[in-house]
């Protein structure tokens with residue numbers, strides 16, 4: 001089977017086979033062999049789920065006509081398989097991933113089982129037809145390759161709830177069965193730092209411009225937690241965000257407090273370097289996201305050099 005996979009090694013690259021924008025049309029476009037392969041994929045089908053899917057299809061129209069009974073039966077099957085196997089697809093906008101209301105099914109990637117402590121990080125961009133997975137740590141030959149079906153950091157209770165309702169299983173991964181207590185405590189804290197940012201935005205609280213005294217330690221703490229957990233993908237984005245925060249502080253302070261501005265510039269460069277490095281670990285070095293962190297680092301490094309000269 002597989003030899004040992006080094007951290008960052010590519011383990012799978014798989015072309016998209018069905019997209020959610022027009023799932024039934026995409027499905028109908030598949031050849032007979034691909035259709036057969038699609039129906040081989042597993043799906044979670046509780047009675048409630050099947051009924052809800054049928055109900056939805058009855059409400060919807062395909063183009064200008066209503067689904068026939070035969071189509072409802074066929075597309076219920078397609079939907080159930082689809083929902084159990086799709087991976088969300090994001091777009092890249094100025095180096096930041098933007099979630100799209102879109103997902104794809106990839107035949108090979110669908111075979112990966114879930115773990116809350118997966119040894120693969122996966123990536124799908126709408127700009128590319130490929131699903132790629134990289135080892136997030138060294139994987140010894142004979143170990144199962146796993147991905148996470150869930151997005152972002154979640155507490156154990158939340159993970160268990162989402163996996164049960166979405167895929168119908170009780171997760172018994174190493175993290176769920178033998179998690180050290182402090183892991184979930186750290187996780188709760190990470191989720192808390194995110195929730196804080198979200199609620200500030202929603203309540204119209206003074207988020208912008210963020211005050212340095214409030215925001216900088218929050219970034220630092222979040223990064224510290226993610227570093228302990230070794231989540232390179234999340235780390236890449238968190239470093240990127242923190243770097244931009246400090247660079248904006250540098251620009252804002254330049255006219256009034258040069259010493260403080262320079263402190264922020266130095267911090268921005270440090271974080272951008274870390275963003276670039278963790279990005280290379282989690283993704284491809286030539287990935288547009290990682291490339292952007294790299295070019296940002298070069299630019300800011302030059303600003304720092306000229307300011308210090």
Ligand SMILES: [Zn+2]
Nearest residue numbers: 116171173176
């Ligand atoms: Zn788990």
